[in-house]
Structures are given as C-alpha cells and as structure tokens.
Amino acid sequence: MPTLTWSDALSLQQPQMDTTHQEFVDLLAAAEAALDAEPAVLLQRFQALLEHTVEHFAQEDRWMAATGFSAENCHTFQHAAVLQVMRNVVALAQVEGDFGPLKQAVAELAQWFPGHAQMMDAGLAFHMQQVGFDPVTGQCREAVAEGSLTGCGSTSCND
Numbered sequence: 001m002p003t004l005t006w007s008d009a010l011s012l013q014q015p016q017m018d019t020t021h022q023e024f025v026d027l028l029a030a031a032e033a034a035l036d037a038e039p040a041v042l043l044q045r046f047q048a049l050l051e052h053t054v055e056h057f058a059q060e061d062r063w064m065a066a067t068g069f070s071a072e073n074c075h076t077f078q079h080a081a082v083l084q085v086m087r088n089v090v091a092l093a094q095v096e097g098d099f100g101p102l103k104q105a106v107a108e109l110a111q112w113f114p115g116h117a118q119m120m121d122a123g124l125a126f127h128m129q130q131v132g133f134d135p136v137t138g139q140c141r142e143a144v145a146e147g148s149l150t151g152c153g154s155t156s157c158n159d
C-alpha cells in the first residue's frame with residue numbers, strides 16, 4: 001500500500017486539477033513501489049514523476065498568472081523549490097550514484113502533497129471559481145487586476 005493514495009479528501013472540485021493530482025499520486029506511488037527495485041527502475045520512475053510535476057506546476061502557474069497573481073507569489077515559489085529538490089536528487093543519483101536523497105524525496109513528497117493541495121492548490125481553485133476562470137479558454141468572467149496577488153489565496157497565507 002503506498003503512503004499516499006487518492007481519495008475524495010484530496011479532491012478540489014476542479015476537474016483538470018484533480019486529474020493532474022491523481023496522476024501525481026499514481027506516479028509517486030509507482031516510484032515508491034520501486035524503492036527496493038533496480039536503481040535504474042527507481043530513477044526512471046522518479047524522472048517520470050519529475051517530468052509530470054514540471055507540467056503540473058507550470059499549469060497552475062499559468063492559471064495564477066491568468067487570474068491576477070503576481071509572478072512572485074508564495075505558491076509559485078513553493079513549486080520552484082520542490083522542483084529544485086527533485087532535480088537535485090536526480091542529479092545526485094545520476095552523477096554520483098547516491099540514491100539516498102532521491103529515496104528520501106519520495107517519502108517527503110508523500111508527506112508534502114496533501115498539505116500543498118489542501119492549502120495552496122485549494123486556494124487557487126477557490127480563486128479560479130471566484131473570478132469565473134475557464135481553464136479551457138483561459139478567460140475570466142470577472143475582471144482581474146493583473147499581477148496584484150502575491151499570496152497564495154489559502155487561509156493559512158499571511159500575504
């Protein structure tokens with residue numbers, strides 16, 4: 001049984017986001033299932049997760065930009081920090097053959113994701129709903145002030 005499995009508790013009632021998040025959970029579970037497999041298999045599965053996460057975060061960053069968030073907001077910063085860690089552990093595994101940090105990252109991502117989804121992603125999903133943003137057309141029903149939001153819109157955010 002993977003550490004993190006998809007459940008309704010993770011659903012944000014935003015179909016595109018929920019689909020992407022289910023894929024994330026599945027790819028992470030696949031990496032976790034390979035923790036004791038051949039290093040090449042583990043590395044390949046983690047890289048598949050990384051590739052997916054690049055687009056997952058880019059999609060949310062695009063939605064934030066389209067709905068009035070500044071390019072410098074705490075949600076986007078957290079995406080960048082997580083990607084940096086993921087790239088670093090891949091490099092350590094590839095270049096130095098050190099899989100310890102990568103294995104630790106698999107465990108930490110499973111701990112990190114629910115909080116991120118339920119706070120930052122939920123804040124974004126709520127905001128998208130408030131301004132009537134359609135991810136398919138990229139249009140908002142309500143006018144949004146470009147680049148005006150620097151927080152993430154979650155209840156825990158101080159900005």
Ligand SMILES: [Fe+2]
Pocket residue numbers: 021056060117121
């Ligand atoms: Fe997300």
Ligand SMILES: [Fe+2]
Pocket residue numbers: 057060075079116120121
């Ligand atoms: Fe996010």
